[in-house]
Amino acid sequence: MTAGTLQITPRRTKLHRLFAYRFALLAGPGALFIMIALLLPLLSIVVFSFWRTESYELYADWNLDNYRVMLTEPAYRVFFLRSFFMALAVTLACLVISWPVAYFIAKHGGRYRLLLVLLLAAPFFTGVILRIAALQGLFGPIGLINMTLTEIGLPPIQVLMYTPLAAGIGLVYLYVPFMITAIYLSVINFNFELLEVAKINGAKPWRAFIEITWPLNWIGTAIGLVVVFIPCLASAVTQRFLGGTQSSSFGMSLAQQFGETGTWALGSAMGVALFVSSIVAIVLIGRSINLKRSGFTGVINP
Amino acid sequence: MIAGKHKTLKPAVLAMGLVLAAVYVFLYAPIFYVIYTSFSADIVWPFPPHFSAQSYGDLFASSLYGDALANSITLALGSAVLSTVLAAAGAIGILRYRSRWRGFAMFMFLAPLFVAELLIGISTLAFNARVLGLPGNLYSAMAANAVPGTSFAFLIILAQLVRYDWNMDDAAMVFGAGPFRSFIEITLPTIWPSLFGAFLISFILAFNNLEISFYNLGAIPTLPAVAWGSLRFGLGPELFALATLVNGAVFFIFAVMYILMRYRIVSFGYRGP
Numbered sequence: 001m002t003a004g005t006l007q008i009t010p011r012r013t014k015l016h017r018l019f020a021y022r023f024a025l026l027a028g029p030g031a032l033f034i035m036i037a038l039l040l041p042l043l044s045i046v047v048f049s050f051w052r053t054e055s056y057e058l059y060a061d062w063n064l065d066n067y068r069v070m071l072t073e074p075a076y077r078v079f080f081l082r083s084f085f086m087a088l089a090v091t092l093a094c095l096v097i098s099w100p101v102a103y104f105i106a107k108h109g110g111r112y113r114l115l116l117v118l119l120l121a122a123p124f125f126t127g128v129i130l131r132i133a134a135l136q137g138l139f140g141p142i143g144l145i146n147m148t149l150t151e152i153g154l155p156p157i158q159v160l161m162y163t164p165l166a167a168g169i170g171l172v173y174l175y176v177p178f179m180i181t182a183i184y185l186s187v188i189n190f191n192f193e194l195l196e197v198a199k200i201n202g203a204k205p206w207r208a209f210i211e212i213t214w215p216l217n218w219i220g221t222a223i224g225l226v227v228v229f230i231p232c233l234a235s236a237v238t239q240r241f242l243g244g245t246q247s248s249s250f251g252m253s254l255a256q257q258f259g260e261t262g263t264w265a266l267g268s269a270m271g272v273a274l275f276v277s278s279i280v281a282i283v284l285i286g287r288s289i290n291l292k293r294s295g296f297t298g299v300i301n302p
Numbered sequence: 303m304i305a306g307k308h309k310t311l312k313p314a315v316l317a318m319g320l321v322l323a324a325v326y327v328f329l330y331a332p333i334f335y336v337i338y339t340s341f342s343a344d345i346v347w348p349f350p351p352h353f354s355a356q357s358y359g360d361l362f363a364s365s366l367y368g369d370a371l372a373n374s375i376t377l378a379l380g381s382a383v384l385s386t387v388l389a390a391a392g393a394i395g396i397l398r399y400r401s402r403w404r405g406f407a408m409f410m411f412l413a414p415l416f417v418a419e420l421l422i423g424i425s426t427l428a429f430n431a432r433v434l435g436l437p438g439n440l441y442s443a444m445a446a447n448a449v450p451g452t453s454f455a456f457l458i459i460l461a462q463l464v465r466y467d468w469n470m471d472d473a474a475m476v477f478g479a480g481p482f483r484s485f486i487e488i489t490l491p492t493i494w495p496s497l498f499g500a501f502l503i504s505f506i507l508a509f510n511n512l513e514i515s516f517y518n519l520g521a522i523p524t525l526p527a528v529a530w531g532s533l534r535f536g537l538g539p540e541l542f543a544l545a546t547l548v549n550g551a552v553f554f555i556f557a558v559m560y561i562l563m564r565y566r567i568v569s570f571g572y573r574g575p
Contacts, residue, residue: 010462010570022395022399023395023396023399023400023401023403023404023407024395024401024403025391025395026391026392026394026395026396026398026399026406027392027395027396027401027403027404027411028395028407029388029389029391029392030388030389030391030392030407030410030452030456031392031406031407031410031411032448033384033388033445033448034410034411034413034414034449034452035410037426037446037448037449038413038414038417038422038449040429040433041422041425041426041428041429041430042421042425044425044428044429044432044433045424045425045428045429048428050433057341058432088351097321097325100317100318100322101321101322101325103318104315104318104319104321104322105322108315108318108319109568111563112560112563114338114495114499115556115560115563116322118499118502118556118559119326119556120325120326120329121502121503121506122549122552122553122556123329123330123332123333124334124506124507124510125506125509125510125545125548125549125552126332126333126510126545126548126549127510127511127512127525127526127529128334128512128526129512129526129529129530129533130374130529130541130542130545131332131333131336133336133365133529133533134331134332134333134335134336134339135332137332137335137339138331138332138335144335158434173328173329173332176329177329180325185398185457185458185461189461189464190460205314223415225324226415226416227416229414229422230416230417230418231418231419233322234419234420234421235416235417235420236420236513237512237513241533251418251420254420254424255420255424257427258424258427258517264428264432267424268424268428269472270426271421272426274418274420274421275417275421278416278417278418278421282416
C-alpha cells in the first residue's frame with residue numbers, strides 16, 4: 001500500500017480506475033445475482049400483499065384487506081406470538097450450548113478443527129424430514145424412549161409427546177450447528193494472547209471471558225443469534241410433526257396459504273409480516289454491535 | 303491429539319469437551335436410529351431387532367429413488383458451483399480492492415442469511431409464476447438454492463481470506479505473473495480448503511433443502527420432496543436405506559480426511575504445530 005501512495009498522480013488514478021473495475025468484475029456478479037434472485041421476489045410479494053386472490057387467481061385491485069384480516073383474526077396473532085416465543089427460547093438454548101462447543105473446537109481442536117466442524121454439518125446430509133422422523137422415532141408415543149420406559153414399568157414422559165417442548169428440541173436439533181459455526185468462525189480469528197495479558201494482570205478465567213472473549217466475539221455471537229432466530233420464527237415442518245396441535249406456527253399457516261387454500265395475497269401479506277419482524281430482530285441485535293469495540297478490523301478498513 | 307498436549311486437563315476444558323461430546327451424541331442419535339432402522343424388518347417399532355435387507359432390495363428395485371437421488375445431486379452440484387464461484391470472486395473482490403461499493407456488495411452477499419428459507423421459497427415461487435410466468439423447474443430451484451448458499455460460502459471463504467497476505471500475489475506479479483496465473487499458483491493453493499468447505503456446505507444445503515426446493519421444483523422429485531410426500535402417508539423404509547448409504551459415503555470421506563490429517567499428508571489450512 002505504501003508503494004502505491006508514492007506513485008505519481010496520473011498513473012495512480014489509472015491504477016485506481018483499473019482496481020475499481022476489478023472490484024466490479026469480481027464482486028459484481030454475486031451482488032447482482034442476489035439482487036435479482038432475492039430482492040425482486042421479495043418485492044413481488046410486497047406488491048401481491050396489496051392484491052386480492054379469488055379461486056387461486058391473483059387480481060390487481062389495490063387494497064389493505066389482507067393486512068386487516070391478518071391483524072384482526074385472532075388465530076394469526078396466536079400463531080405469531082407462539083412462533084415468536086418458540087424462536088426466542090430455541091435461540092437462547094442454542095446460545096448456551098454453542099459457546100462451549102465452538103470455543104473448545106477453536107482452542108483445543110488443533111489440526112482436527114476442520115474435521116470437528118464438518119462433523120457438525122454432516123447430519124445435514126440426512127434431510128430435515130428424515131431427521132424429524134427419526135426424532136419422532138426416539139421421542140414419540142411409540143418411540144424408543146417412551147416404549148423403553150413402558151417396558152420397564154415406568155410411565156412415559158408426557159412432555160416429549162407432541163408438545164411445544166418436543167418441537168423446541170427438534171428446532172434446537174436442526175439449528176444448533178448454525179450457531180456453533182457462527183461463533184466458531186469468530187473465535188478462530190480471536191487473538192488468544194489477549195487472555196494471557198488478562199491473566200498476567202490478575203484476571204480469573206471467568207472474568208477474562210466476560211470482559212475480553214465475549215465482547216470481542218460478540219459480532220459472531222450476534223450473527224449466530226440472528227441466523228437461528230429467523231428460520232425458527234418461520235419454521236413449519238418441525239412443529240407439524242413433533243409439536244402436536246398446541247404448536248401450530250405462523251410458518252405453517254403461511255405455507256398453507258400458498259398450498260392448500262391458494263390465498264396467495266393473504267400469504268404474501270403474512271410473508272411481508274414475517275420479513276418485517278425479521279428486519280426488526282436484525283436491527284435490534286445489530287444495534288448492539290459496536291464494530292470498533294468488537295475488534296472488527298479486517299474488512300471495513302484493511 | 304486434542305488433549306495430549308495438556309499435562310493436566312483443566313476442569314473447564316473437560317466440561318467443554320463433554321458438552322461437545324453431548325452435542326455429537328444428540329446430533330448423531332437420530333442418524334444412527336435411521337441407519338439401525340434401515341436394517342430392520344419393521345420401521346415403526348424396530349426393537350428388538352429383526353434384521354432384514356428388504357428395504358435395500360426395494361430401494362434398488364424402485365426407479366423413483368434413483369431419479370430423486372440423481373435430481374438432488376444435479377440440483378446440489380449446480381447450486382454449489384454457482385454459490386462457490388460467486389462467493390469466492392466476491393470475497394476476493396471485497397477484501398482486495400477498494401471501492402465505494404464495497405459496503406453495499408458486502409450487504410448484498412450477507413442479506414440472504416437474514417431471510418427465512420420459507421420466505422425465499424414462496425417469494426421466488428410468486429415471482430417466477432406470476433411475474434415471469436415460468437413453471438417450477440430444476441434450474442429455478444438451483445438458482446433459488448444458490449441464494450443462501452452464496453451467503454454461507456461467502457462467510458466461510460471470507461473467514462479464511464481475512465488472514466491471507468495479498469503481498470504474496472503482488473510479489474508474483476512483480477516477477478511477471480499475470481493476475482490469473484498468480485491466482486492459480488499462489489492464491490488457490492493457500493485458500494482451497496476454504497473453497498472446498500464452502501462448496502461442501504452449499505452442496506449439503508441444496509441437496510437436502512425442503513423449503514426452497516418444494517416451491518420451485520414443480521413436479522420434479524428430489525429426495526426431500528419424496529420424503530415429504532411419504533411422511534404424510536407413512537415413511538418408506540427405502541428412504542432410511544438411502545439415507546444410510548449417503549451417510550456411509552460421508553463417514554467414509556471423513557475417515558479418509560482423518561487419516562490424511564493424522565499422517566500430515568494434507569493439513570486443510572491448519573498452520574499450527
